[in-house]
Amino acid sequence: MVRSKYLALLLLLPMVACATRPPSPRVLYRSARKDMAKKEHTAGFTEDVKERMQVRYDKAVALYESSLLTNSEDLLFAAALLATSDRTPDLELAEVLGNESAAMGEKRALPVVAEIVDKLLLKRGMAQRYGTQYAYQPGLGRWRLYSVDPSTTDEDRALMGLPSLKTLQER
Numbered sequence: 001m002v003r004s005k006y007l008a009l010l011l012l013l014p015m016v017a018c019a020t021r022p023p024s025p026r027v028l029y030r031s032a033r034k035d036m037a038k039k040e041h042t043a044g045f046t047e048d049v050k051e052r053m054q055v056r057y058d059k060a061v062a063l064y065e066s067s068l069l070t071n072s073e074d075l076l077f078a079a080a081l082l083a084t085s086d087r088t089p090d091l092e093l094a095e096v097l098g099n100e101s102a103a104m105g106e107k108r109a110l111p112v113v114a115e116i117v118d119k120l121l122l123k124r125g126m127a128q129r130y131g132t133q134y135a136y137q138p139g140l141g142r143w144r145l146y147s148v149d150p151s152t153t154d155e156d157r158a159l160m161g162l163p164s165l166k167t168l169q170e171r
Contacts, residue, residue, distance in 0.1 A: 022063060025077035028056045032081055057085050064093065075101035076109045083116045091120050107161060114160040122146055130157055131168040145169055 035049045045053065060078045069075050075097045082094035095116045101109035111132070118128035127147040134143040145168060154164040162168070 022066075022068065023059060025060060025063060025069065025074045025081060028059055029077040029081045032056050032084060036084065053084070056081060057087070057090050061090070061093065064097065069097065072101045072104035072106035072109070075104070076106050076112065079109060079116070080112050083112055083119065088120070088123060091116055091123070095120065110159070110161040114157075114162055118146075121149075130160055130162055131165055132162070134171075143171070145171075 032053060035045070035052055038046075038049065060081050063069050063074075063078060069078055079094045079098035079101060082090045082097065085091060085094070095113060098109045098113035098116060102113060114130040115132040118130050118132045121128050122133055127149040129149050129152045131145060131148045131152075133146045135146060136142075137144050148165060148168075152165075154166075157164060157168075
């Protein structure tokens with residue numbers, strides 16, 4: 001009897017450990033993408049989606065603050081998730097995480113960083129640098145590229161893994 005209780009506890013231990021393990025940034029990002037897909041063709045997120053997104057942002061920040069983002073991929077997915085936030089502190093942290101991921105050799109982080117930089121510039125009332133941000137014009141039924149800083153070259157965009165300005169304007 002003692003032996004079977006002990007064995008049962010040993011078998012339960014991994015399940016308990018998994019239940020308390022925080023979700024990975026990749027899991028948080030993928031679940032956010034599912035919620036964001038529901039936003040298509042709508043004016044914005046519903047309140048329940050906004051709440052779920054905020055919980056994900058808070059979890060990503062907590063992972064960072066707990067030093068649990070230890071590799072380039074974790075940093076990349078946390079940055080990509082936070083890049084979808086509208087809060088300036090989230091975006092600023094996303095830029096840091098994306099740059100750290102890129103410094104570790106993660107090339108996919110570069111366009112994410114460019115997107116974050118552009119989003120922060122627009123929030124500050126400035127022209128975007130790379131040309132990653134668009135606004136939907138319902139009356140025309142099309143997307144319009146926000147103002148782009150003319151001093152940024154296509155070479156600068158290529159370094160960030162982005163296409164030329166002409167290609168971005170044609171999208």
